[in-house]
Amino acid sequence: MDTKVAVVTGSNRGIGFEIVKGLCRKFDGVVYLTARNEERGRQAVKQCEESGLHPAFHLLDVTSEESLQQFAEHITRNHSGIDVLVNNAGILDFDKSVSNYEDSKRLIDTNFMSLLTVSKILYPLLKNNARVINISSDWGLLSNIKKQIWLDTLVKEDLTVDEILQFVNDFLQAAKNGKIPFISYAGHYGDYKVSKVAMSALTFVQQRQFLREGKDISINCVHPGFVKTDMTKGMGDFTPERGAHAPLYLAVDAPQTLKGTFMWHDCHQVNWDD
Template sequence: MNTKVAIVTGSNKGIGFEIVKGLCYKFDGAVYLTARNEERGRQAIKKLENLGLKPLFHTLDVTNETSVEEFAQYISKHHTGIDILVNNAGVLDFDKPITSYEDSKKLMDTNFYSLLTISKILYPLLNDDARVINISSDWGLLSNIRKQHWLDTLVKEDLSVDEILQFVDDFLQAAKNGKNSYMSFAGHYGDYKVSKVALSALTFVQQREFSKQGKNVSINCVHPGFIKTDMTNGMGDFTPERGAHAPLFLALEAPQSLKGTFVWHDCHQVNWDD
């Protein structure tokens, strides 16, 4: 099938759900709502169908390589590639500003390590002129990190994926070493901050790689705003619908030449490393 394809990970609720809704209204192609839990995913699909929209559904657990591979095989069988990929899946325990090593590792598996799995399995399916949007956060700005070594390392023009992995591993070791070590790395909610800083850094490294390979793929990260969702216990400045505004701008309206940038919720570019 030659239909264009848009995919949003972790999209059965919150910002992801609103991004799917916006794509269904504005994108001329197939829009995939994905979720780990099939029942919740189907319920979300039903809500959109009640609005007269026609999203497609597929189960996808971004932390499970087999699940990602099965999804990739399905897309390969039914379509000619991926045109829009929104990496939205993410977790945060808002009630725990300081978490254990085990909890921090689980968060990293969803918020960061999953992107490496997606890169390996789904990125080869990206069509020319494809757009990848990584959902970051204002906590994904480099200024959230307190360790000078990593402030210096993560801004290098030749930063590598291995160095980003070392950054994440260094934090997890700090989490293993206890509260004081945890706090000295990135403060409260350090695991979430580190996951989003790592995601942002990975965005820039991967854009550099795409450009080296001569592929006209744009990959950007975006702070959607402080959104009232289940993840924030309903606290926030914006509704999920408003939170979808900048991601949808990157997916549908931004020039293809906008590449490797950090975009704010009002769609302007910001310096990630200020």
């Protein structure tokens, strides 16, 4: 029998860790807990096992093409493909509401550019009927952007990946020009907002591409709520377990017809571009 496979990136702690635990309870197949640090990843697996849950572990750094390739080769050797992929890996320096260019580039490389590499290497392994869930944020809504040219561009039905890259690079140029252009682009935490808006736009572009190719693959993005994690320095409205609620709904319970949406933490769809 063909065993189903679920993969959660950056899942040794926080929301990703709770998604892994939820999938171990609800998903009929192998669940991969992945982390870029092997010691922390294996410690997270041990915590799961102490609760009677048994995820598999694999080292994975989404910012490294080599690491992604090694993981893809492992999946190819041991399984027939991927049924659920949760793109959860991401960073945010909560202490810096305005970052310098170097920090902004590192954040965008991790939160957004890595998705393009994941798309290139892991998406060919997606089975028909696969589900992709992108962990976004309420800061991933288009209204977080202040430049009119991008408000007009990112909603186009024929938007391309190249145009999303132009948007990201335009922001990085603003970050390079200093604090005032940075804030005028998307306000405080502008680099994080840009990374998540770009993720949202990419979600919709890729869903349209899957449909054009005749593939029954769903890809949706989700705002899990303001969750108390290490990344938010313990601030937030929800526990990580509550933050995993909507991602788990998309991964396991949502109808396969739900495609190319932006979902709120309470599992209702919102208009991304309002």
